Amino acid sequence: MSVTIKETLYVKPSRPTKHVQIALSNCDIIVSTIYVGPIYFFKNVLKKDNFMNIQKLLASLGDVLNDYYPLAGTLKSAFDGRPIIDCNDRGVQFIVAECSGITINQLEEKNWEHAAIPHGLRQKENIRTEINPILFTIQHTTFVDGSIALGFAIHHHIMDGYGLFTFIKNWGRRARLEQIDPPIHDRNLLKANGNHSTYVPYEYFVMKPTEIIYPHGPTNKSLTTKIFRFCQDDLKRLHDYYSAGIPNGSWISTNDALVAHFWRTMTRARNINLNTEVFCSISLNGRDRLNPPIPKSYYGNVVL
Structure with a gap:
């Protein structure tokens, strides 16, 4: 093989x-x-x-x-x-x-x-x-x-x-x-114009940067991989569970529910201090989210 x-x-x-x-x-x-x-x-x-x-x-x-x-x-x-x-x-x-x-x-x-x-x-x-x-x-x-x-x-x-x-x-x-x-x-x-905004929306926050290490080459830690399969009923059950308590007019996607489930499970598995603040960030394509929008045929990174 x-x-x-x-x-x-x-x-x-x-x-x-x-x-x-x-x-x-x-x-x-x-x-x-x-x-x-x-x-x-x-x-x-x-x-x-x-x-x-x-x-x-x-x-x-x-x-x-x-x-x-x-x-x-x-x-x-x-x-x-x-x-x-x-x-x-x-x-x-x-x-x-x-x-x-x-x-x-x-x-x-x-x-x-x-x-x-x-x-x-x-x-x-x-x-x-x-x-x-x-x-x-x-x-x-x-x-x-x-x-x-x-x-x-x-x-x-x-x-x-x-x-x-x-x-x-x-x-x-x-x-x-x-x-x-x-x-x-x-x-x-x-290209940035060098003039930062005087108003920062409440949904944005400043987080102290931490060092991220991406291993290149052999590591002493052994990795175990496993594939998890979620049927339509499993996804619906997760969506209903994580949607409970959300105010009227708000909603989460099925992907949001799945990510939340994995993040909670991974955080528990790491057995970190319960007072530790953790963040889960998701990269997304910013081509149609900027004003003015970036053309879809733009060649390069537009990762937000």
């Missing part, structure tokens, strides 16, 4: 692009210095040979990078120390791999338990030790039955989750020779 890397390619835009430098916004800089991204599994139901043809994927990737050309660049520091994207057409890393000894059906039979999923379906660059890190890595892994896993790893300073999913959808559209809405690269849309 091991993943073997067969080839590592660098895909550049299919035509020369703008060699410019793009300064990161404040929203880009405050996110964690990590790589993030999903793994998609595609089942070869019809047992086709050459399922999800690599050459077609590479050609369409080079095509869509003409619009998303900053992804083919590198991350550097400007003279003032502020991170910038150097759009130099270095290329997106595309890894071709194989996974022996397992099929998609076997993963389904094991209910996609974490322990059953092969390790190494998505690359995680160690950006702390790399001077000019690769911004974007895509891994194409073929299983024994011809099914495919596509793993994505994007430098979080470059793009948020909404932007990544939009890129993936646009890549698919370009593969089908369809038109896309070009991304907006002007990060000055989120």
